[in-house]
Structures are given as C-alpha cells and as structure tokens.
Amino acid sequence: MPDVDTRVPVTVVTGFLGSGKTTLVNYILSEDHGKRIAVIENEFGEIGIDDALVIDAEEEIFEMNNGCICCTVRGDLIRILGTLMKRRDKFDYILVETTGLADPAPVAQTFFVDEEIRAQLRLDAIVTVVDAKHLALHLFEEKEEGIENEAVEQLAFADRVLINKIDLVSEQELIQVENQVRSINAGASLVRTQMSKVDLDWVLNAGAFDLSRILEVDPEFLGDSEHQHDQSVTSVGIEAEGPVNLEKINGWLGWLLVEKGVDIFRMKGIINVENSENRFVFQGVHMLFDGQPDRAWKPGERRVNNMIFIGRNLDRDELDTRFRACLVK
Amino acid sequence: MSSEVINELQFSTQPLCRTDDYVTSIDFSFDGRFVGSASVSGEASVHGLDANGIVFAAHTGDTTRIRFSPTAHELATGGIDGAVRIWNLSGVLIAEEVRKGWCNDIAWRPTGVEVAGVVGRSVVRVLSNGFNGVKHQELDATGECVGWDSDGRRLFVGAYGVVLMFQGDARAIREYPWKGAPLVVRISPDDKWIATGNQDSSLHCWKVSNGSDLQMTGFETKVQHIAWNESSRFLANASFNVISLWDFSGKGPKGSRPIELTGHTSRIVGIGYLKTAPEILVSAATDGTVCLWRPTAKGRSLIARHDTHLPLSALAISPQSSTVAVGTDEGEVFLLDIAGIQQTVTT
Structure with missing residues (x-):
C-alpha cells in the first residue's frame, strides 16, 4: 500500500424518508469546498450545481455466493462506480444517497467485495440523518416477523449521526433521542443540526473505514x-x-x-x-x-x-x- | 513468472487512432479491414488498418460497446444514454432504439440482420435494415450480457439470477436459473453449452439441452472475460491476472482442476483465440502486457509476451489475419502483428 491513499473517498448518506438526507446532500454540494462531487441517488432531487454530476441509481441487490450467507452487494453501484472511475477527469469525492428504506449493508459490502472498486475507491463513512421529532416512531414501528426495521439498521451501520430538525423538539426530547441512538450504536459520533447544516469536515473525509484511523472507542x-x-x-x-x-x-x-x-x-x-x-x-x-x-x-x-x-x-x-x-x- | 526466452512481438508505436478518453470496447470488421473503438467520451471510431478513418460522437455519455456486423460493413454501438445504434462506416446512423437505463452489452445476430442489446431492464432488438417492429422484452433485473448461438436462432440474455433463452421475437422460451450475477455470457461454438462469468468470482455453465449445470468457484476476483476455443473443447476465463482453462472433452470439467496460465501482473482486460491459429490464446492486461499462450496439459504454454508500456483497457483479435488491436485508458488504439510468433509455433 502506498503511504498516501489516493483512492477517491465515498460517503454514504442514509436516513429515513423526511429526515433531511437530500437537504444534507444539497448543502454539501452548495458549500464552497472546491471539490468535484458525483452524487449517486435514487430520485433526482433539486440539484443543479456546476461541477457536480448526479446519477440515478436503482438499488439493485445481488446476493453473493461466496460462502458468506449474508453477503449482498449493490449491482447498480458496481456498474456506476466502475464507469465513473474510467473517466480521465475523475471526481474528487462521491456521495451515495440511499432511499429511506434501504438496508446499508449491501452498500458497505460493495466496497469490500468488488476488487476494482476497492482498488480505486474507499468507503469513507456512513452518515445517517435522523429526524429528531420522528425517530422514536420509526424505531419502534412494529414489523412483521423476519422483516428488518430499516431505521434501526441505518443507525446501527452509522459512523456519523446527524440529529436533525432540532428546532422541532425540546432539549429533553433531544437527550432522549441521543440516548436512543447510542443505545443502538455506541460507536458513532453524534451532532445536532438544523436543516442538515453541519461542518463539512465532519461528514467528508471522516476516515471512519480507514484501518489506520480506527477510532479509539470511548x-x-x-x-x-x-x-x-x-x-x-x-x-x-x-x-x-x-x-x-x-x-x-x-x-x-x-x-x-x-x-x-x-x-x-x-x-x-x-x-x-x-x-x-x-x-x-x-x-x-x-x-x-x-x-x-x-x-x-x-x-x-x-x-x-x-x-x-x-x-x-x-x-x-x-x-x-x-x-x-x-x-x- | 517464466524465465524462458519469450518471443518478441512486432508492435506499432504509432496509434491507429485517438479518442478523448478510456477505450471501453474494441472490435474488428468481419473482413479484418477495419478496427472500431468505443470511448468513455461518448465517441466511437472506425479506421482502416492504414489509419485512415473517423472518430464520431456516438452517444451522450460513455459509449460502452462497439461491435461490427458479421456480414456487412456496418457497426453497432451501445451507450449509457440507453441507445443501441447501427452506423455505416462513415458514421451515418442507420437505425436506433432507445430505452431507459444504460446499455451494458450488445451482440450481432450471426446472420447480420439485427443487433440485440440489454438496456436497463429491456432486451432491445435493432434491425439493420432500419425497420422497426421487433418486440422488446422486459426483464426482472438489469440486463448484463447477451450472446447468440452459432446460427443465430437463439438469443441468450444474462441478468441477475438467470440466463434467458429467446427464440425468434417471442417471449423467453427457457430459463436457466442460478442465484448469481452474470457479467458475460458465451455460447460454445457447438451450441451445447452456455457459460457465464460472474460477479461473485465464479464461472457457471449450463447444458443448453437439459439445463444441467456446473459451477466453478475459487477465483480471486469477478470473472469478466471468457472465451471458447473453436472446437468447444476448451473454455478459458480470466480472473484478475490469471487465466484458467477448462477441458470439456469426455466427462467434462466436473471435479477437475483447470490449467492455470500466469504471466500478467495485473487485471486482464480481454482474452480470445486467434482465428488464424486456433490453438493460440491471446490476452491483454492493464500492466501493458499482451501474452500469447499455447496451452497444453503439460509443458510450456506461454509462447510470447510483449510489454507495450501502455495502460491497456481492451483487446480485439482480427478474424482474418494475425493482427491484434488493443485500446488504452488514454483513448488510443494500437495494432500488434503476431505473424512472426505463428511461424515459430507452426515450425
């Protein structure tokens, strides 16, 4: 491995419908960071920023017959990322926005399993946006037997959690939301936001999947x-x-x-x-x-x-x- | 790595042509007189071996595939704009079909009357006479790859979980199911076997007649390139820098180990048998090397290795001569003449 990792970083943005995912993506794109960013998302939002490319994805899940019974990857991501990395004018950063109901596992596993992607891209962090007012509703939603609660999974996979829409809840409710998040995922870093406005260094180049920067667990x-x-x-x-x-x-x-x-x-x-x-x-x-x-x-x-x-x-x-x-x- | 003296290949240091970006696909015309390339820039190129030719805008966004007609001076391209197009050699559009999604693969019917392609979840058929009227078929998953049998009666389409067989323009008449994602499908020249290379680092084969299947696993990486030899006895597949060769004679490869061909140091971008010397397999890799192999169960198999010092991205083999074309990730196309090697081999 070279000393400097030249692979293009990828941040995955997850979160329930209405939590503020697209607002976060738009906010990142509109900020002055000097990066050329490609966004892969499910539905085109109101994005029209110079130097950014928005690609429509289909969330196509492939099961992998590699002896690992839970291994799934995103077939559409493999195609899209493979195509992006062939370009001479490469992007500096890639954002993947998942749908509100997506299981983050196939996205994360794509970066472990496909060697071409692994060679050219690095998964930087999984960022989950939470609607402070409605989190409990989603977390405790009754699911049928065997059906995963996606809101719980999205928190469980997160490296960074944005507790968003804090203006809609009291301090006491916020503390409760934070405790709920930590009771599922004690390893993620939390930040409180309004309109998904966050310090970009906190979500981009976080290095959460970087082995040499494995977080000291608190x-x-x-x-x-x-x-x-x-x-x-x-x-x-x-x-x-x-x-x-x-x-x-x-x-x-x-x-x-x-x-x-x-x-x-x-x-x-x-x-x-x-x-x-x-x-x-x-x-x-x-x-x-x-x-x-x-x-x-x-x-x-x-x-x-x-x-x-x-x-x-x-x-x-x-x-x-x-x-x-x-x-x- | 072999320490034996390996033959040197003749190599033209002048590119045949240049496009603006990464060459995704490259092909020879049926008579070997023209070479075409597809580029991430959206361009396609057509050049004679004398380097006279054209580069033209074929698609909006990447051109993903280029394939010449097996019977006429026409070529087809596919792109991420969802279009499958047929052009003449001057870059004039003859026919097209556009669907939602990216075109991942195209293949000419061996009779030359149509091109089949997969675009998103559609199987697209484009007639070379310019008439429209062939029914398109919808798939349950994104189409990844297409291939025809030798006489063009049956079309095979690979998508996640299945290879479908179509006959005429009717619905799929047969399904070859298997829970995996095929990246490339090739029918053996004797039309007995379907072979796919897969995302999950495996090779899967079905008997066309009864659907009985074989699975070869344990490759280091996904299998993107496979090739049958002329007699259908050997199936070669590339996984990262290694080529594996499976013997389908007798009881077939079940339970057997493949012959492994090693000599490249990085990802292989294309493999294929020479038409003029069908016992020879050619391969190219991103490390810039082009290798010629004459695989036998025992003994030496690497007969030539040439380092082009180019970042290779695609390979094509002339159907009529000892010429090989390679594309680079800088958008260039080069020709290699391997005539000298063939003489060495045959004497």
Whole structure:
C-alpha cells in the first residue's frame, strides 16, 4: 500500500424518508469546498450545481455466493462506480444517497467485495440523518416477523449521526433521542443540526473505514447503562488489558465471523497481540473482515484491547468471555 | 513468472487512432479491414488498418460497446444514454432504439440482420435494415450480457439470477436459473453449452439441452472475460491476472482442476483465440502486457509476451489475419502483428 491513499473517498448518506438526507446532500454540494462531487441517488432531487454530476441509481441487490450467507452487494453501484472511475477527469469525492428504506449493508459490502472498486475507491463513512421529532416512531414501528426495521439498521451501520430538525423538539426530547441512538450504536459520533447544516469536515473525509484511523472507542458509551429499551440491536464494547495469544485470537475471529457474522452489522477494534510491537487493527461488516498490523505501540502506552460490535441479539457475556479466553495467562 | 526466452512481438508505436478518453470496447470488421473503438467520451471510431478513418460522437455519455456486423460493413454501438445504434462506416446512423437505463452489452445476430442489446431492464432488438417492429422484452433485473448461438436462432440474455433463452421475437422460451450475477455470457461454438462469468468470482455453465449445470468457484476476483476455443473443447476465463482453462472433452470439467496460465501482473482486460491459429490464446492486461499462450496439459504454454508500456483497457483479435488491436485508458488504439510468433509455433 502506498503511504498516501489516493483512492477517491465515498460517503454514504442514509436516513429515513423526511429526515433531511437530500437537504444534507444539497448543502454539501452548495458549500464552497472546491471539490468535484458525483452524487449517486435514487430520485433526482433539486440539484443543479456546476461541477457536480448526479446519477440515478436503482438499488439493485445481488446476493453473493461466496460462502458468506449474508453477503449482498449493490449491482447498480458496481456498474456506476466502475464507469465513473474510467473517466480521465475523475471526481474528487462521491456521495451515495440511499432511499429511506434501504438496508446499508449491501452498500458497505460493495466496497469490500468488488476488487476494482476497492482498488480505486474507499468507503469513507456512513452518515445517517435522523429526524429528531420522528425517530422514536420509526424505531419502534412494529414489523412483521423476519422483516428488518430499516431505521434501526441505518443507525446501527452509522459512523456519523446527524440529529436533525432540532428546532422541532425540546432539549429533553433531544437527550432522549441521543440516548436512543447510542443505545443502538455506541460507536458513532453524534451532532445536532438544523436543516442538515453541519461542518463539512465532519461528514467528508471522516476516515471512519480507514484501518489506520480506527477510532479509539470511548468506553463511556459502552456500559450497560444506556440500555433503556428492550431492543435486539445493541452495541457491545470489550476492553481488556494484556496481550492475546495469536493462535487463540485467530480462532476467536473465525468463530466470530462464522457464528456471529450474520448478526454483526459493524465491528472495529484494536488488538494487542503477544510478542508484537504493533497494534493489530480490524473492522468488519457482517462476515466481511479487514485486518492488518498497524502502527507500533508507543512507549508507555497502555496496551489495551479495545473493540466494539454493533449488531442484533449480541450476547455481551459470550463475546466477552470468549475474548478473554484468548488473553495470555 | 517464466524465465524462458519469450518471443518478441512486432508492435506499432504509432496509434491507429485517438479518442478523448478510456477505450471501453474494441472490435474488428468481419473482413479484418477495419478496427472500431468505443470511448468513455461518448465517441466511437472506425479506421482502416492504414489509419485512415473517423472518430464520431456516438452517444451522450460513455459509449460502452462497439461491435461490427458479421456480414456487412456496418457497426453497432451501445451507450449509457440507453441507445443501441447501427452506423455505416462513415458514421451515418442507420437505425436506433432507445430505452431507459444504460446499455451494458450488445451482440450481432450471426446472420447480420439485427443487433440485440440489454438496456436497463429491456432486451432491445435493432434491425439493420432500419425497420422497426421487433418486440422488446422486459426483464426482472438489469440486463448484463447477451450472446447468440452459432446460427443465430437463439438469443441468450444474462441478468441477475438467470440466463434467458429467446427464440425468434417471442417471449423467453427457457430459463436457466442460478442465484448469481452474470457479467458475460458465451455460447460454445457447438451450441451445447452456455457459460457465464460472474460477479461473485465464479464461472457457471449450463447444458443448453437439459439445463444441467456446473459451477466453478475459487477465483480471486469477478470473472469478466471468457472465451471458447473453436472446437468447444476448451473454455478459458480470466480472473484478475490469471487465466484458467477448462477441458470439456469426455466427462467434462466436473471435479477437475483447470490449467492455470500466469504471466500478467495485473487485471486482464480481454482474452480470445486467434482465428488464424486456433490453438493460440491471446490476452491483454492493464500492466501493458499482451501474452500469447499455447496451452497444453503439460509443458510450456506461454509462447510470447510483449510489454507495450501502455495502460491497456481492451483487446480485439482480427478474424482474418494475425493482427491484434488493443485500446488504452488514454483513448488510443494500437495494432500488434503476431505473424512472426505463428511461424515459430507452426515450425
């Protein structure tokens, strides 16, 4: 890998209908950032900005027969991104806006599975826009057996969450909304917005999928205290000091991907491997996994294993116990 | 990488033509006298081997495919504007059909009377006599690829989850289902097999007659290029920088391992058998190399490798001579003469 990642970054914008996704995209396009941006979205909005290209997408989902039962990709995105990257005048940035009902997994997995896309583009972050006034309504909407609640999934996959339309709710309601978001996804960064107006550096080039910039998980969010609702999608954080045995941790990762991959939406973490001077960093989407040795531990740095899992029906004790069994005694 | 002395190919350092951007597709006319290219710029080009020719605006947005008629001096193009067009060699439009979506693939009926293409979720048929009247068919998913059998009686269309067989202009008469996304479909020259290269790094084959199927997996990347040899015995497929060759003789390739051809260092952009020396397979890759292979079950198979030092993007093989054309991601087209290599091979 070259030192400087020259791949074109892609931000995925998700959120329920009416949350302010298109407003965010329009806001990004209209700001003076000097970037040539291509937008891939489902319906053409009111976008007519110079130097921006808007492409209509169809959200066509392909299941992949690659031994991973939950692996799906967006066939239309593969075609569109493949075509964009052939152009001599390449875009500096790509935004993908999904429909309100979209499951973010196929979009994220597209960037792991297709090697041509992977070689030329990098998934920068998944940004989810939330309507502060109506979030609870969507989160607790009764779904038929086996049908996913897309609002929950969109939060579970997020790296960045815009709590939008804050002018329509009270401070108390806002705190409640933030707690609801964190109880599903303790790893995402939150910001309060009106009209989706946000610091562009916060949503563009966030580097949330960059292994070398794996976020230090804030343990404050990882306690059980945030569990206010009986819900199946939660975050589990593991923090443990001490080195792990390489062979055992490989076995643990294998178990995790095969047995829990279907239920894990996102995971990322830092591992302290025995006899290694470097941190090992990893991330994953369902059964797709990306891991590599990272920078060296600094002198005096606490060598802590630190990771977060966001998913469905996660058993905190099981994950924690099995991980701790890998620690060198 | 082979350490053996590999033959050098003759290579014209002058481009045959230039378009403004990445060459997506390239083809020879049936008589080998003309080369056409399609460009991300929306242009198409037609040139004689003497470099006389034209570059013209064929589509709004990328031209995705260019294919010459198998019987006449006409060519067809497809573009992301949703159009499938037939042109004469002067770039004059003869016929067109436009549908919603992008044109992902086109193929001439071997009789030369029509071009079939997939545009979005439509199967489009354009008649070369300029008359309109062929029924279009709708698909459940975006059409990815099209191919005809040898005499042009049956059309095969690949879309997510299925290959459909059409006969005449009626509805699909047969479905070859399989849960995967085909990127390329090729019918064996003896019309016995359908083969697809797929997004999920696999190759899938069905017997045309009874639909029984075979699946080859374990490739490093998606399979975008496949080619049958003239006798239908061998099926070659490219996945990233490796070509795999499957033997369909006897009991067929079920349970067997392929012959693997390695020599390229990056993504292969095209493979095909030479018409004038049908035992030789040609391949080109983004690393700039063009390789000639004479695969046998044992022994040496790479017979020539030439580094063009160009960022190659497309490959075409003349049906009449020892000439190969390559396109680049800068929009240029170059010719390579491989006559010397054929002499080496036959002596």
